[in-house]
Amino acid sequence: MIKLSNIDKWYGAFHTLKDCSVNVSRGEVLVICGPSGSGKSTLIKCVNGLEPFQGGEITVDGVSVGAAGTNLPRLRARIGMVFQNFELYPHMSVLENICLAQLKVLKRPRDEAEARAFALLERVGLKDHARKLPSQLSGGQQQRVAIARALAMDPIAMLFDEPTSALDPEMINEVLEVMVQLAQEGMTMMVVTHEMGFARKVADRVVFMDQGEVVEDAATDQFFSAPKSDRAKSFLSRILQHV
Amino acid sequence: MHYNWDWSILLQEPYLQWLISGTGWTIAVSLAAWVIAVTVGSLIGIARTLPNRMVAGIATAYTEIFRNIPLLVQLFLWYFVLPEIVPEPLGHWIKRDLPLPEYTTAVIGLGFYTAARISEQVRAGIQSLSRGLSMAGYAQGLTLTQVYRHILLPVAFRLIVPPFTTEFLTVFKNSSLALTIGVLELTAQSGQISEYSFHSFEAYTAATVIYILITMGVTAVMTVIERRLPVAT
Ligand SMILES: Nc1ncnc2c1ncn2[C@@H]1O[C@H](COP(=O)(O)OP(=O)(O)O)[C@@H](O)[C@H]1O
Numbered sequence: 442m443i444k445l446s447n448i449d450k451w452y453g454a455f456h457t458l459k460d461c462s463v464n465v466s467r468g469e470v471l472v473i474c475g476p477s478g479s480g481k482s483t484l485i486k487c488v489n490g491l492e493p494f495q496g497g498e499i500t501v502d503g504v505s506v507g508a509a510g511t512n513l514p515r516l517r518a519r520i521g522m523v524f525q526n527f528e529l530y531p532h533m534s535v536l537e538n539i540c541l542a543q544l545k546v547l548k549r550p551r552d553e554a555e556a557r558a559f560a561l562l563e564r565v566g567l568k569d570h571a572r573k574l575p576s577q578l579s580g581g582q583q584q585r586v587a588i589a590r591a592l593a594m595d596p597i598a599m600l601f602d603e604p605t606s607a608l609d610p611e612m613i614n615e616v617l618e619v620m621v622q623l624a625q626e627g628m629t630m631m632v633v634t635h636e637m638g639f640a641r642k643v644a645d646r647v648v649f650m651d652q653g654e655v656v657e658d659a660a661t662d663q664f665f666s667a668p669k670s671d672r673a674k675s676f677l678s679r680i681l682q683h684v
Numbered sequence: 685m686h687y688n689w690d691w692s693i694l695l696q697e698p699y700l701q702w703l704i705s706g707t708g709w710t711i712a713v714s715l716a717a718w719v720i721a722v723t724v725g726s727l728i729g730i731a732r733t734l735p736n737r738m739v740a741g742i743a744t745a746y747t748e749i750f751r752n753i754p755l756l757v758q759l760f761l762w763y764f765v766l767p768e769i770v771p772e773p774l775g776h777w778i779k780r781d782l783p784l785p786e787y788t789t790a791v792i793g794l795g796f797y798t799a800a801r802i803s804e805q806v807r808a809g810i811q812s813l814s815r816g817l818s819m820a821g822y823a824q825g826l827t828l829t830q831v832y833r834h835i836l837l838p839v840a841f842r843l844i845v846p847p848f849t850t851e852f853l854t855v856f857k858n859s860s861l862a863l864t865i866g867v868l869e870l871t872a873q874s875g876q877i878s879e880y881s882f883h884s885f886e887a888y889t890a891a892t893v894i895y896i897l898i899t900m901g902v903t904a905v906m907t908v909i910e911r912r913l914p915v916a917t
Pocket residue numbers: 452455457475476477478479480481482483484
């Protein structure tokens with residue numbers, strides 16, 4: 442469903458993504474890991490055209506992201522995205538956060554949008570917080586609202602960019618639980634994360650990136666039991682030490 | 685020094701009338717200039733943050749030019765120079781038929797100058813918001829216009845109410861320069877009272893007190909506005 446073929450991207454003279462190819466099939470969960478600065482965020486932002494790329498092709502559900510004629514807003518509306526720092530709209534209540542794009546992009550009637558918002562808030566365990574401002578919520582709660590906001594658009598796939606990295610440790614699980622449930626329901630997901638417990642539990646495949654390259658792309662079991670590259674081995678030994 | 689204090693002259697005619705009229709013109713110049721400043725300044729400020737390099741560049745040039753030429757010089761340029769350099773029929777029209785020429789020129793001059801300062805506040809307000817915030821909007825399928833309209837502008841304008849208050853107060857103070865092209869606003873009228881009555885201290889004290897009252901009024905209004913807006917973090 443998501444197909445990245447030979448993606449090259451530069452920031453000025455800096456070659457950020459080098460010939461990256463990744464596929465995600467419908468219903469598949471792909472975890473992307475790798476050291477900081479390796480290009481994970483950049484790669485995932487190319488998928489919905491938030492970052493332009495200079496070489497290669499990306500298609501989502503058959504639609505080319507980089508092609509000149511593509512209606513990017515329409516494509517983006519079909520792909521949910523969750524950011525490291527939540528990025529909730531700070532001046533709007535939780536309810537309005539979840540309704541905004543439903544109203545303005547999907548043109549849903551307000552009562553329908555609110556009903557959808559309440560259903561999703563119930564699902565992420567925040568039904569009683571609908572009228573609060575984001576600043577009145579904990580980090581874990583904010584991130585669950587952000588997930589609900591993305592799901593409200595009925596996306597065909599979800600992108601996560603380190604969704605738990607900005608959270609205090611005790612809040613990580615409440616967010617991961619929502620994501621695990623989503624994965625088990627068959628959502629197509631691309632998840633940049635260092636939560637290897639999550640990867641083991643729900644990922645179908647793991648991609649390891651380093652210095653702008655896709656170094657390894659393997660089935661989850663294989664990635665953890667027998668990583669091929671030395672770079673992935675040393676990365677794994679570093680982060681698994683602490684688990 | 686011997687000086688005959690006589691506050692009662694301020695209540696005598698025609699001086700009282702002059703003070704009232706001067707205050708009226710000060711407020712009229714300032715409010716009209718403020719409307720121009722906020723409208724033009726917001727548009728220019730927004731334009732400076734747009735992805736289109738050319739639009740942003742032109743807007744930045746506006747800010748730099750109007751912010752860096754002294755206001756007094758700008759007023760003279762609008763009033764004395766502009767009618768001479770525009771096509772002749774327009775120049776004639778400005779000189780002969782422009783309604784309230786001094787007032788109109790003062791409003792335009794002060795308005796466009798203040799717009800440059802406002803645009804700087806608007807640009808800074810928008811750019812202080814994280815790139816991630818607008819990305820979140822785009823990621824949901826909102827268009828550039830919708831991201832500005834529903835996310836960036838409402839959040840940024842909450843942040844820039846305090847600097848807006850300062851700019852609004854500055855407009856009132858700067859409006860006194862309108863006297864140089866012949867608008868009989870508060871400072872001009874105080875000068876006139878001082879000349880006719882020889883009571884300079886009383887005249888200028890009255891002007892000072894009125895400026896302070898206006899300032900306090902403006903500050904009070906802006907404080908109410910600020911309180912009404914839920915503060916965004
Ligand atoms: N907007 C940008 N301008 C210039 N360089 C950038 C920008 N964003 C990221 N980079 C650079 O691109 C590289 C990859 O960044 P990123 O994708 O954020 O890595 P990761 O998410 O894996 O930590 C880094 O070296 C980073 O400094």
